[in-house]
Amino acid sequence: MKNREVILSTRSLGKYFYDPIKFKVLDNISFEAYKGEFLTLVGKSGSGKSTLLYCLSTMDTSYEGELFINNEIITGKKINELAALRNKSIGFIFQFHYLLPEFTCLKNVMIPALKLGKYSYKEVEERAYNKLDILGIKEQALKPASKLSGGQQQRVAIARALINDPAIIMCDEPTGNLDSKNAQIVFDTFKQIAHEFGQTIIAVTHDNDFSQSSDRTIELADGKIISHEKKNN
Amino acid sequence: MKKSINTDIAFTHIITRKRQTLVAALGVTIGVGVYLFMNSLSSGFGTFSKGEMFKNSPHIKIYKADELSLPLISSDSGHKAVIINPQITTNSKKIINPEELLSRIKQQPYVVNAIAQVSFDAFYNRGKAQLRGNGYGINILEYDAMFKTGKYIVAGSLNRLSGNLNGIIIGSGIAEKLNLGVNDNITVTSSYNVVKVMKIVGIYSSGNSLTDNAKSYMNISAAQQFIKEGPSYVSDIFINVPDADNSEKYAAMLQHLTAYKVEDWKTTNADVLATEKTRGTLMGAISLSILVVAAFGIYNILSSTIAQKINDIAILKATGFAGKDVIRIFLMEALIMGFIGTLMGLMVGSILIAIMSTIYMGGPVGYFPIHFEPALFAKSTVLGLFITLCAGYFPARKAAKVDPVEIFRK
Numbered sequence A: 001m002k003n004r005e006v007i008l009s010t011r012s013l014g015k016y017f018y019d020p021i022k023f024k025v026l027d028n029i030s031f032e033a034y035k036g037e038f039l040t041l042v043g044k045s046g047s048g049k050s051t052l053l054y055c056l057s058t059m060d061t062s063y064e065g066e067l068f069i070n071n072e073i074i075t076g077k078k079i080n081e082l083a084a085l086r087n088k089s090i091g092f093i094f095q096f097h098y099l100l101p102e103f104t105c106l107k108n109v110m111i112p113a114l115k116l117g118k119y120s121y122k123e124v125e126e127r128a129y130n131k132l133d134i135l136g137i138k139e140q141a142l143k144p145a146s147k148l149s150g151g152q153q154q155r156v157a158i159a160r161a162l163i164n165d166p167a168i169i170m171c172d173e174p175t176g177n178l179d180s181k182n183a184q185i186v187f188d189t190f191k192q193i194a195h196e197f198g199q200t201i202i203a204v205t206h207d208n209d210f211s212q213s214s215d216r217t218i219e220l221a222d223g224k225i226i227s228h229e230k231k232n233n
Numbered sequence B: 001m002k003k004s005i006n007t008d009i010a011f012t013h014i015i016t017r018k019r020q021t022l023v024a025a026l027g028v029t030i031g032v033g034v035y036l037f038m039n040s041l042s043s044g045f046g047t048f049s050k051g052e053m054f055k056n057s058p059h060i061k062i063y064k065a066d067e068l069s070l071p072l073i074s075s076d077s078g079h080k081a082v083i084i085n086p087q088i089t090t091n092s093k094k095i096i097n098p099e100e101l102l103s104r105i106k107q108q109p110y111v112v113n114a115i116a117q118v119s120f121d122a123f124y125n126r127g128k129a130q131l132r133g134n135g136y137g138i139n140i141l142e143y144d145a146m147f148k149t150g151k152y153i154v155a156g157s158l159n160r161l162s163g164n165l166n167g168i169i170i171g172s173g174i175a176e177k178l179n180l181g182v183n184d185n186i187t188v189t190s191s192y193n194v195v196k197v198m199k200i201v202g203i204y205s206s207g208n209s210l211t212d213n214a215k216s217y218m219n220i221s222a223a224q225q226f227i228k229e230g231p232s233y234v235s236d237i238f239i240n241v242p243d244a245d246n247s248e249k250y251a252a253m254l255q256h257l258t259a260y261k262v263e264d265w266k267t268t269n270a271d272v273l274a275t276e277k278t279r280g281t282l283m284g285a286i287s288l289s290i291l292v293v294a295a296f297g298i299y300n301i302l303s304s305t306i307a308q309k310i311n312d313i314a315i316l317k318a319t320g321f322a323g324k325d326v327i328r329i330f331l332m333e334a335l336i337m338g339f340i341g342t343l344m345g346l347m348v349g350s351i352l353i354a355i356m357s358t359i360y361m362g363g364p365v366g367y368f369p370i371h372f373e374p375a376l377f378a379k380s381t382v383l384g385l386f387i388t389l390c391a392g393y394f395p396a397r398k399a400a401k402v403d404p405v406e407i408f409r410k
Ligand SMILES: Nc1ncnc2c1ncn2[C@@H]1O[C@H](COP(=O)(O)OP(=O)(O)OP(=O)(O)O)[C@@H](O)[C@H]1O
Pocket: A017, A018, A019, A020, A025, A043, A044, A045, A046, A047, A048, A049, A050, A051, A052, B409
């Protein structure tokens, strides 16, 4: 697995919180994520995993050090540029699904693509159906998002994250409140996305099975990387 | 056409929150409705009273102003000065060479109408009964062109006066009090003790009792005889211009033509206009305040929508919506509410105007002088939408500043 293409990297990333007291939540984080890699971030509660993910996501810009995506420096870009970049290149999956409740599942999936404006409405609809199909919830497409079970909502959120075929998909505990069967579906989907479509997945998780079967696991403790465990595959 | 996703989201929010939308829209409805109604009232009444004014006074009047007497001997002559009290001269108030002035005025391109008038204090007698009033010597056809006197003739006709040196048209009040009708004779006396028996050729009723009880019209030469003046005597020249609202501009231009006093109706009626302006301002201020209160409705509803939708806003921003998209979404929602509200407000206003216009006020006013004025409808619409935009902007900007990270951490 040498000479793989780097899709995202950080250089000495650090971050402070000032409230209630100043403390360094991320300390000298430098790592690389490769194209088509299924990467997991683990660590004890409070170790800074979510905080790191938000920095990588470009939503949090108050850090020191540098962030690169696609060999391009992201640090210091304007917020509108960052929004456009997220729309095109980054998909998000949150622990608490966060669908827009008054829209149908289908529309929820379509929204980032309509925002991107690359495809016509019809094409976007078709693609959204396709993504929902991959996740096994095509039948729920026209239901309002609020009428779905937690697991179903999570899968709609995954479909939404995939709609623009982003280079990177980031998730914060994507299986946190799924049963083992649903967790397995999500896990298999991630593997497929990474290995078949060459998209990179960066997932924060507490789930040992989940991290163990990923390509690589980075472990954080007190805001520092303590291991870059590499699988030998 | 490709519908923008921002519009789509805005409409979905509006549709799924019908009640809040309606409440916000109703606020605007009341605001716009009241604004339209009050301003129509004010404008309708203003137009009416202006019309009343122009029934028998022109846009611009030329007359000879009173002169103050000067000391008989100038003080630099080395003689002893005679001290006198300056006072109004007894010089006649006539305009010299009115024909020439009138024809020069008529040549001005902006002059719609110009007529000469001779006025005098008149006494109408029948037997021992006597009424005080004013007689006006005019060319009746020109006068009619200016003041539409023909509209108010209730008996006889205007035409019978033209060329009839002995004819007179009197107000209905005079006719009633002296119990006179058309073709009856009336004895008219002037303060110069000229007495003439004239034939009533017409009776008018303008609705204004002050006019109807006092004023009579006759030919210029008849009036000149009453004040023992020759055919060149004229007391006023009346001028109408195309645009009464700009009369002062035309008055200034006319002043170049003559040394006599040129006075526009705004100067003459300054007190009336000031009252009117005060009333208009008052109405405007009240109705605008109501509109502002309505805007607060929009502000409130939108603020609460945004507070409730803060997660949705965070997710939109996370998936690539920029701050300006969020502003657009919520401004659009405000505009939809404002648009619905404004439309309903225009309808409510129209209904109020329609009802008001059926109320009979009596006297010269008749039905309440209120009309559907397109300009006011346009103004209400623009104001309604503008105020909702302003009210929507602040919550929308707050929404645009939502930090998604902060929301996701919770
Ligand atoms: N807004 C904030 N202000 C101050 N401190 C914060 C803030 N958010 C997080 N922290 C602190 O930063 C540290 C890292 O938080 P973070 O949420 O990244 O942990 P985590 O590794 O994701 O934990 P978990 O596994 O419980 O989700 C914690 O000690 C937390 O208390």
